Amino acid sequence: MVGVKAFSAQRASFRFGAMVVAVIAGAGGAATYVGVQRAAPEAAAAVVTRGAAAGGSAPPPSVKASSESLPVSDTPFSAKLSSTDIPEEGGGVRTGGCSGALVATDWIVTAGHCFHDVHGKRSSGRPDYHMKVAIGKQTDSDPHGHVVEVVDTRQSPYSDLALARLSSPITDIQPLQLPDGPPKTGQRATFVGWGSLSSKVIVQSDHLKRGDFSVHSVRQYELDLEPVHERTVENSPCPDDSGSPYFVPGDDGGHVLVAVENFGPDCPNPGLETAARVDSIRSWIHQQLGS
Structure with missing residues (x-):
């Protein structure tokens, strides 16, 4: 059963429990879903909903990928x-x-x-639904880390990026740093995310994924990245990986945020990954964090 409301030129797929939602969103409207595949700035919001059969087949076994990126234990700043x-x-x-x-x-x-309203339009302020955030965990069963909720959101006016305020501060984990300058073509960056391990049976991973990418091209507010290693569902963005960070080592032993994954694509994705640049909206981010 397929119900179609509106559709823009770009495609996006989302996950809602037993329901799969495909959404196309723009800088001001993104899916009625929290795991969009594509949300292109300046595009109109659109939604396609497909009912998924309950009790479908389990996701295929995950494929472990060789990677030169940091072990996930060194990335406690990741959020699910x-x-x-x-x-x-x-x-x-x-x-x-x-x-x-x-x-x-x-x-x-x-x-x-x-974060969006009931009509699928991106929204700021307190969300219309409860959004739980797990930070500092490497697996769902990890006894360490924190579980908090989102109490406020701020939408970037430039790209598909948002800041979300937490119900309680996290004081024992070093946050990612903001970049001082623009990314360069060929620069290596690490990806980590909690997206699905399948494009057909879409369920968030029970463990943190990671992979290595390099910057392919840079635009004003976005950049494209290509994989360093052969893509698998374990080392590249999949549905529910929207918002995943791409980061590089910092000078003080920390890590610097370069970009944020725009889409949760079918995976392994044969094309380039598109992400929202952080350096080009650094001043806006600082304004929000200081308010």
Whole structure:
């Protein structure tokens, strides 16, 4: 069963529990879903909903990828966002998820379309649904880390990026630093995210994924990245990886945020990954964090 509301030129796919939602969103409107595949700035919001058969086949076994990136234990700033009560325009609720990263003691960065109103338009302020955030964990069963909620959101006016304020500050984890300058073509960056391990049975991973990428091209507010190693579902963005950070080592032993994954694409994705640049909106981010 397929219900189509509107559709823009770009495609996006989302996950809501047993329901899969494809959404196309723009800088001001992103899916009715928290795990969008594509949310292109300046594009109109659109939604396609498909009912998924309950009790479908389990995701295929994950493929472990060789990688030169840091072990996940060195990336406690990663954030797993999940909700179980996202309201639907026609009534009822659904579930959805995104990824993100800690950028201040009480703020995370993620994709803008992860927060929206009942009509699918990106929204700021307190979300219309509960969004749980797990930080400092490497697996769902990890006894360490923190679980908090989002109490406020700020949408970037330039790209599909948002800041989300946490209900409690995280004081024992070093946040990602903001970059001082623009990324360069060929620069290596590490990706981490909590997205699905399948494009067909879409469920957030129970462990943190990671992979290595290099900057392919740079635009004013976005950049494209290509994989360093052969793509697998374990080392590249998949559905629910929207908002995942790309970062590089910092001078003081920390890490610097370069960009934020725009989409949660079908995976392994044969094309380039598109991400929102952080350096080009650094001043805007500082303004929000200081307010």
